[in-house]
Amino acid sequence: MTISLPGFDIKKWKNYADWRMLIFLLLFINVHIPFKIVALLFVYISRFNFQFGFKLRNSRLPLFYLLVFPIAIIAAIVNKNFINLYYIPVFGWALICWALALLAIHQVKLMVDGSDTETIYRTLIIFFIINAVFSAANLGHIMWITKSINPYAYMGMHQRYFINTGDDVMGISFDISSTNAVLCAFGVFYFIYKRNLAMMIVCMSTLVLTYSNLISILFLLTLAFIFIFKTTRNQKSMIVVALMIYIVSMAKISPQNGKYLNEVTASALRENRPEKQTATMSDATSRTTNVLSRDERRRKFAQNYLDSLSTIKARQEKLNELDKKIKGLPLTDYGRLYIPEPNTHFAEFYNTGEMTPDRQQLLDCIAIHRDQLPLCHVEPFLPALPGKITGTVQTFDYLVAHPLKSIAGLGPGNFSSKIAFRAAGAGIRGDYPKNYIYINPAFMHNHLDLYLSFFSKNAEFRSVRNNPYSTYDQILSEYGILGLLALIIFYIGFFARNYKKLNYGLPILMMVAGIFFLDYWFEQLSVLVVFELMLFLNIKETTSSDLKTKTTVQEELAYA
Template sequence: MNPVRAFLNKFIFTRNIHWGLLVFLLLFLDVKLVVKLAAILFIYALQPNFRFGFGFKNPRLPLFYPFVVCLAVVNTFLYGHFFQLNYLLVLTFGIGFWMACILAVHQIKRIVEKTDAQIIYQTLVVFFLLNTCVSAFQYLRIVFETGALNPFLYQGNYQKYFISTGDYIKGLSFDTSTTNAVINAFGIVFFLSKRAWLLTMMCTVTLLFTASNLVNLVVFATLLLLFVFNTHKVQKTVIVACFALFVVFMAKVSPQNNRYAVNVFEKVFGIRNETRTAQAKPVDVRILPDSVLTVEQRKEKVARLYLDSLGASIAAKRREENKSLVAMVNERPFIPQPSIHSAPFQNRDDTNAYRKELLCFMTKRQEHFDNYAQTTLPGKAIAYWQTGAFVFQHPLCLLTGAGLGNFSSKMAFKATALQFAGGFPQRFAYINPDFSSNHLDLYTYFFSKRADAHSVTNSPASVYDQLLGEYGLIGLAVFFIFYMGFFARHYKRLTYGIPLLFLLLAFFFIDYWFEQLSIVPLFEALLFLNLKETEAA
């Protein structure tokens, strides 16, 4: 063996931590694509091996990955895109994402196979600790910037933080806060099974501070199932403590998120509680954030704040006129605090460069957006309806999908060269008409609006939507049989792997996670570790 490589191999096993795996996870989960590429180069330089072990009989890795690449190539010929230069670049990029998944899962599996399970566990502990430390640093930075110990209640700086504070808690991936939330969701289930109570609570607190309502809902539904069916007394106590933290957070730390979650729920299910509306006490719109107000309520708020300020000004003048006593010289001067109703404490509806680009794009296609304005459904629900309608109107697409980057994927958004999902050469921009008239219009409509509409509930991103829209029923079948089935067939050996599978299935409704190259490799590392532990037992 090469002496340098021998030294490195000896170093990475020092102190019961697999430093190679840790560095790989830290780099690969980073939001920057170039850093992910560096992670792959690093791990393959450290231990070069390309024996993936794909085979129909007892495959070493999920066959889903090579099958989905084959489907992408077949669709390229099937729809005659092979001779379009711009699309070939899209195809190359798209297959590159899938190949990155293969390269990552191969090395993760290889490391788990060759390393003691306890070392892998301790490496993952360090990973989650680092993620919490970075998240805590991000929160403290906001505290120092605002001067408020609880930025979730701080309305200054034009409500930059306030209800959106969780969006800035991105963790060590520096991706969206949703990614950080999902990472901690995995950590909660993992450490709960390992009976590492402090680490479980640590991940719970970090999850809550990301303020990701959808992830919270999925996690606590999973914990409820574990509480009922598969935990002992101490684990049940820890689960109750997690629920208590959730209640405290929603009631005291970020109560406005509670109302926001209720609003989203009512929109999704079309609920309108007339009794509550009729019996409720009049709400003072002046103290509510703009994100929970209707257009008419915002107008009322502006008018009432103006009248309040006018009245305060008149009252101040009268007090000055009626003053008969002169303040004592040695009296401590009083510095009035800014009014919470003043401009810096209200949400500023600025149009930044990104939003301007979206609005400019909308002006060219205004006739496409009328239908969205007439519905109360969130964007994600509309996206599923669009995909279902599209594939049933095109029988061939129902079978094999519209093709990679042609209907619903991160690659489709990236190829627009509109900076939706990272950069793309402008001269090679590619927009499929089916994507343009469906998910692209949908995304543009919601994300060109005020910031409170920029939610995962309004994003068309979803693994299931991607598979059905671009790979058809065959793609969905391949996913369930050759990816989920790859792990689920070992259900008798899985412990924490089963709730992790449940979590992943739910989280795949939220984003294009395979193309994100973030949470899926972490999930795979946890599942491979679970299988190794039970195999040894």
């Protein structure tokens, strides 16, 4: 019997979406571990199943999740890590994280196999709408605090928000904004291929609110790839709409983010300054002139003469433009007033001079381990490369110097991971009991030293591009070449083997392969569960012939 209310049918809504999947996703992607545990308890109580189905060939789940446990144990034994009793909780927590990830992907696979694709499609629509609502609520809260309709341009409160506003748009995960950005990027790709313009706009609008620069760059590159190679005409039109949303947001809502990106790029390429390029060109010209023939030298002289005339003309035009601007300035008895526009996004403009608690923790850590952190005492601190690149170099240098440790790594929590930073007791990636602090010497002299050297400094150094977080770095340094091969072959390869059949799954897979350079995503226990859900779903869609949501043959052939 169906219980009906005006405009509401309980039976209809019960079958409208996979509510168990939705509840699981909403709980599991929450940043707090208790929510993740509750999510797993909920799904395993409602569906008790531990038949993982691991096989060497045609495995039901990625073998990576099975192989990582023996590799971790072997590494810990070979490196004699258990001699230090404080390492035991670090090692135990690392294995717990892998176990949670394994339990999650098993249930995700069961959900995909047990539901039809239309139901999952509607479930994902609800999921991304909820995330957009929470993201809008984050922004609304900031607008209430700042009393500004556009906090991205609000320069009060010592620029607490301004270009950093996107950092507080966390969405349903309540995690860092890059987590929200990655989830929204998945949604954009998914709804482009599902030809759902409204939901694509919802996800894209939420993505731009985060202004996560590195994620946005990776997303735009992936979007450009599918625009060229793997979309129909209608889907290309949706991509154009997505790009327009991004461009308008950068131009009208937060133009300072665009300026910030330009200046970061310029600082990263400071060796390519115009004056150096000019000097190099002049040297090359002088060297070339000595070997030219008489006619070639005359032709070169004429060319230089014409170039000089063009330069003079261009300079004169600039002077005329400057003269017009000067005439538009207020005139006083002492001349015209001109106040140059400041670089408002630089730390010097908004630094209050106060010591923040998190930075003080880093300085306290440096003081305790002063003799073991050489990079932290380099003055003046002028890094030649971003910290993320330097971290990769550190890992390779260490493994080259210790080739035996490169096979199975140094063990979980010993070189580059979320738990390694957390166990250092400096407040990085969460709190840790002071009485159980554990720091491996290799981690101390490399990634911890590198991180502290950047993030204990002023705000201009505390950027995502300067932290050494990377999934690839984590797996290579702590699980060795065996772990990295397992990741590439038995995780990425597990999904990539279906690349010819994937549609929205391919850009999502490319996105994940890229974000592995940016953070410790397996330890985040959030983004990858949505990734795995979407890839399992796409594989199911493309390997079944009687699905309503499958792209038609005519659409697949209608490429521009």
